[in-house]
Structure formats: structure tokens, C-alpha cells
Amino acid sequence: MTTNTPQVAINDIGSEADLIAAIDETIKYFNDGDIVEGTVVKVDHDEVLLDIGYKTEGVILSRELSIKHDVNPDDVVAVGDQIEALVLQKEDKEGRLLLSKKRAQYERAWGKIEKIKEEDGVVTGTVIEVVKGGLILDIGLRGFLPASLVEMRRVRDLAPYIGRE
Structure with missing residues (x-):
């Protein structure tokens, strides 16, 4: 009597090292202070969630969205927007990835302003x-x-x- 045991999964990756390498390719690595790009997936009155391809979404607190004070997050970003953010902290005390759109914008702006100054341009x-x-x-x-x-x-x-x- 033959038993037909259904095959649940097929190993189409190869060795354990190949599997680890495949997983490694899907994970993004970065450090505090790096500028990352992602897609806005949720906008609340006090925070925005940004998918940057990390294990969890990054959190941008409303005070880190804009150089303007007391802005409504809906006036700054919308779900689906592609934006840059600076990594403030990979894990806060609640395990969240903290990001800042304002500081990423600040870093980019300083580079542009320094270039304009060197060229005696006008801001x-x-x-x-x-x-x-x-x-x-x-x-x-x-x-x-x-x-x-x-x-x-x-x-x-x-x-x-x-x-x-």
C-alpha cells in the first residue's frame, strides 16, 4: 500500500546559505542619521506611517513632518506619497522606528544652500x-x-x- 503524502513546500532556493542570502536581500539595512525613502501608508492627526521596506513601518511624529509649526499632517502628506525621511532612532522604548521628514528636508536644503553660497547665488x-x-x-x-x-x-x-x- 502506497501512501500519497502531499508535498507542502518545494525547496526552490537551495542550501541554507542560499536561503539566508535570499532573506538578506529583502531586508534594508541603515543607521541612525541615514536618509531613507518610502511610501506613506497611513496619516493620523499625530503621526504618519512610512513603509521603507523595513520589518515594520517607520513613524513620523507630526512635529517631525514640517518646518512649519502646528501643521495638519493631511496638509503635508497623503497616503501613497513617496517621501524622504531621516532615521532618528531604529528602536524607541516601544520598539518603533522613528523617522523625520523635516530633518531629511533640512539635510538636503543645507547642501543646496551651501552650493548657492559658493556660487554667490541668491536663495x-x-x-x-x-x-x-x-x-x-x-x-x-x-x-x-x-x-x-x-x-x-x-x-x-x-x-x-x-x-x-
Whole structure:
């Protein structure tokens, strides 16, 4: 009497070393401070989840999304967006991968700004905030423009400059 034992799996990879190598190819390796790219998979009011191909999704806290203060995450990213983020911590006390979109943007912006400075170029940005003594501009990072340099003459009310480049 022959028994027909069903074969559940077929070893189509090879040796144990081949299996480990195949698994290794699917895992992304990175360190704190690295810039990674991923896809936004969830947007909440206090955090965003980013799939970067790691064992778990990375978490971007809302304060790490933008150089603007108190932004609504829905105004910055949407599910499906491809974005860059900097690895803040591979595992926090809850085992989460912590990321920062703001700091990745900051790193990229510094490189661009240094290049513009070396070429004696001009940096432009949009006014995002009025603060004591001047304006805050979005130049990839938060740039300060003193009120005395906004116009040739003294400007008393800086509010109309919000949103202007």
C-alpha cells in the first residue's frame, strides 16, 4: 500500500546559505542619521506611517513632518506619497522606528544652500511666519530675514508678506 503524502513546500532556493542570502536581500539595512525613502501608508492627526521596506513601518511624529509649526499632517502628506525621511532612532522604548521628514528636508536644503553660497547665488523662499524682528522663510529649512532688510524703507506691518516669495 502506497501512501500519497502531499508535498507542502518545494525547496526552490537551495542550501541554507542560499536561503539566508535570499532573506538578506529583502531586508534594508541603515543607521541612525541615514536618509531613507518610502511610501506613506497611513496619516493620523499625530503621526504618519512610512513603509521603507523595513520589518515594520517607520513613524513620523507630526512635529517631525514640517518646518512649519502646528501643521495638519493631511496638509503635508497623503497616503501613497513617496517621501524622504531621516532615521532618528531604529528602536524607541516601544520598539518603533522613528523617522523625520523635516530633518531629511533640512539635510538636503543645507547642501543646496551651501552650493548657492559658493556660487554667490541668491536663495529664495516663501514667507511662512512673522516673528519679533522679522520674517521666517521656508528655504528648505527655517530662514530668518530681519525686518530691516525686507524693504529699503522701514516696514511696520509684516503680516502682508506671509505667503510671498
